[in-house]
Amino acid sequence: MLKLKNVAVSLALCGAVAAHAEPVKVGVALDISGPFATIGAETRDGLNLAVERLGSKLGGQPAEFIQQDFAGNPEQANQLVNRFLQRDKIDFFTGPVASNSALAVGPALFAAKVPFLSSNPGPSLFAGKQCSPYFFGVSYQNDTYDEAAGKVANEKGFKNMVLIAPNYPAGKDHIGGFKRLYKGTVKEEIYTKVGQIDYAAEIAQIRAAKPDAVFAFLPAAMGINFIKQYVGSGLKDIPLISPGFTADQDVIEAVGEPTLGMLNTAHWAHDLKVPANVEFVEAFRKKYNGRYPTVYAAQAYDVVMAMDAAVREVGGKVDNREAVIAALKKANFKSVRGEFKYGPNNFPVQNYYLRVVDKDASGKLTNKLVGTVMEKHQDAYVGDCKQ
Amino acid sequence: MDSIFVFEQLLNGLGFGLMLFLLAAGLTLVFGIMDTMNLAHGSLYMAGAYIAARVHEAGGSFVGAVLVAVVATVLVAFVLELLIVRRLYARDHLAQVIATFGVILIADDAVKAIWGPSPVMATTPAALAGPVQLLPELPYPAYRLVLLAVGLLVAIGLYVLVNHTRVGMLVRAGASNRKMAEFMGVRVGRVFSFVFALGAALAALAGALMGPISAVQIGMGEAILIPALVVIVIGGIGSVRGAFVAALLVGLVDTAGRAFLPPLLRSVLPPALAADLGPALAGIAMYVLMAAVLILKPAGLFPARA
Incomplete structure (x- = not known):
């Protein structure tokens, strides 16, 4: 009888364990091929590092990360999400990686x-009119990097500037973000073809306009x-300012020496003195052959850590x-x-920093933190978000 | 807008045109003479760029790197011709497009497997990295002057080869009437292999030289293949002379469109409209040129098969 009871208890226990063993499932749609393949690889590397450090668990619960490539194609992203x-x-x-894919999969x-x-x-x-309690902009709102760049331009005393971006909606958004806080004169706004190879004509225009600096998205x-072409043309003396992505480690590795001295803005830097960051950068460089992480890797790492905290808070339920969303919201x-902290639209209220491309102790080109540009900054769209 | 600015833009247009010519010359030879649509031409361009970039980084000599890239790419092209392209000569264009598109996908993945998904560094040789003072008011990138010179040399070399050598005669014979050339005893198979290798060498040269001023990355061949196709259509398929003239035309029209159209529109239209219209029109300038040429001369400017 006692035996039978033991069996019953262990069966019940087994049942309880089985119910809990159902892992937390995370769908990860990656840009492993397609136009953003380089950034997609950074996202994957940052994410995998976080998963490894958490022992493939979220909040102590077993977790499954289902990674799939969607080739940067919004249509394919949609199918994958379904x-x-x-x-x-x-x-x-x-x-x-890209906003068009995010917008495509959001509603479902x-x-x-x-x-x-x-x-x-x-x-x-997603920051304004179509904001949702289920969307968390763990990274940043698109225009905020440009707003920070505009503020840097004011502080550096650049009175005349030329702005250049590709001729598509995001290009115009980024230029708009820059102009929101920039107080000087915009001498010229140049929109170029998407995927343009030769920039000689635009560089000649910049030379003729003689600006104090150039903002490039x-x-x-x-x-x-x-x-490459800008520096080859001898325009090195006209400073280049850009949002962080145009001068992140992936670009630095591909361009080399000409990036030296580029000013760029971001909400994170690999030499930011935050304990969690020091730990992250060290682990990343150890796992990936001494490579410095990009902002994309840092963001993917943060996303997994945010999930981890939320699952722990709700006790795995x-x-x-x-x-879950109440727990996520606490960041x-x-x-x-x-x-x-998150603002009412679930986009971060955070600091933005100025970085400059420089050489590290071993002579390797990388970004160096210069200082804080904006403290606890919230994006411009929060007012349009009714939730 | 002064005369120096106009002159500089003219030079930029010629430079861009000559870059396109290097790629288009090989493409038009293969298409015109072998009647084979080789979309993988862009992949050979990518191979040239990657090999030159890596060899330059490892070995230090830029000229050596370009030579290695050309030789290695010709070897790759030789294998490609032997295994795949040779089987396509007798097939229709659709089969050729599908098969060579498949080659693009394989080439992209092969490059990813060997060199990773990120763009690789391709530096300008130190001696050419800066600008030279062309005129008192005009510094011009030294490297671009070299590109101009190489483009012109290749054009002259091809002119001599096609018009004043025995091989060139066979090539022209094949281009204007393949059947007749075969009847006259031309070993078409050999001429084809030679032309394919020559096309690959030109693609590799273009890739190796473009590396230092553009992103050496997967897909770079596809991005430049489209303007190169526009060039060979305007020039008349199969004609090297046509490709040369058309490449310069496309280079000049594209550059002029980007440089002069937006300011011109701003002076006659309201600013908001001009800002939207200018870049859009500049972006399609080369296609408008192509449409105009095709309306007036449906076979292109210098059709090889008269």
């Missing part, structure tokens, strides 16, 4: 009440092409979505950027 929702029944979502996730923690894009729509290959984790 599969994540219907077949895998995910509890969290993260991953895409919000309808299914699955929290979307952004590891990079912060489209103005040219992501990925466009930035690499432009910076991720089915209670109201409790109660050791972020690599230091302490921050």
Whole structure:
């Protein structure tokens, strides 16, 4: 009889364990191929480091990270998210690099009440008119880097500037963000073809305009092409200012020496003296052959840590979505950027820093932290968010 | 807008045109003579750029790196021709496009497997890194002057090869009437292999030389293939002379569109409209040129098959 009772108890225990063993599922849509492949690889590396450091657990619960490539294609991202929702029944979502993909997958996730923690894009729509309690801009709002750059330009006393960006909606958004806080004169606003290779014509225009400085938002290959040709044309004496992505480690590695002295703004720097960050950068460089992390890797790392804290707070009961988003909203984790809080639109109220490309102790080119540009800054769209 | 600015933009246009010519010359030879649409031409361009960048970084000599890139790419092209392209000569264009598009996908993944997904560093040789004072008011990048010179040399070299050598005669014969050339005893297979290797060498040269002023990354070949296709369509498919003239035209029209159109529009239209219209029009200038040429001369400026 006693034996039977023991069996019953152990069966009951088994049942309880089985119920808990259902892992927390995270859908990760990655840009491993396609136009943002370099950034996608950084996102994956930052995310994998965090997963490794947490022992593949979130809040002490076993977790499964379902990673899939969607080639930077919003349509494919949509299909992937549908599969994540219907077949895998995910509890969290993260991953895409670009705003167009984030905008494409947002509505389905919000309808299914699955929290979307952004590891990079912060489209103005999600910060304003279409804000959702299920979207967390763990990274930044798109224009805030440019606002910081505009403020830097004021502080440096640049009275006349030329602004250059690709001719597509994000290009105009970034230029708009820069102009929001810049007080000097915009001599020329140049919009170039998406994917442009040759910038000689624009560089001649810049030389003719004789500005005090140039603001350039040219992501990925466009930035690499432009910076190489700009410096080759002898315009090195006209300072270049850019949002952090145009002068992050991936661009520095591809361009080399010509990036030296580029001013750029970001909400994070690898030499930011925050304990969590020192730990992160050291672990990252150890795992990935001494490579410095980019802001994308740092953001992906933060996203996993944010999930970890939220799952711990709700005691693993991720089915209670109201409790999960309330826990996420507290941002109660050791972020690599230091302490921050979310505004009413779930976008961070945080510091923005100025960085400059310089050489480290071993002569390697990398960004160095210069100082704080804006403290506890909130994006410009929060007023449009009614929630 | 003074005369020096106009002169500088003219030079920029010529430079961009000659870069396109290096790529278009190989493409037009292969398409015109072998009647084979080789989309993988852009992949050969990418191979040239990657190999030159890595060898330059490891070995230090830029000229040596360019030579290694050309030789290595020709070897790759030789294998490609042997394994795949040779089987496509008799097929229709659709089969060729599909097969060579497949080669692009494989090439992109192969490059990713060897050198990783990130763009690699391709530095300008130190002696050419800065500008030279061309005129008192005009510093001009030394490296771009070298590109101009190489582009012109290649154009002259191809002119001599195609018009004044025996090989060139066979090539022209094949381009204007392949069947007749075969009847006259030309070993078309050999001419084809030679032309394919020559095209690959030109693509590799273009890639190696473009590396220091552009991003050496996966997909770089596809991005430049589109203007190169515009060039060979305008020039008349198969004609090297046509490719040369068309490349310079496209280079000049594209540069002029970007440099002069936006300020011109701003002086006649309201600023908001001009700001939207200017870059859009400049972006399509080369396609408008292509449409105009095709309306007047449907076979291009200098059709190889008269």
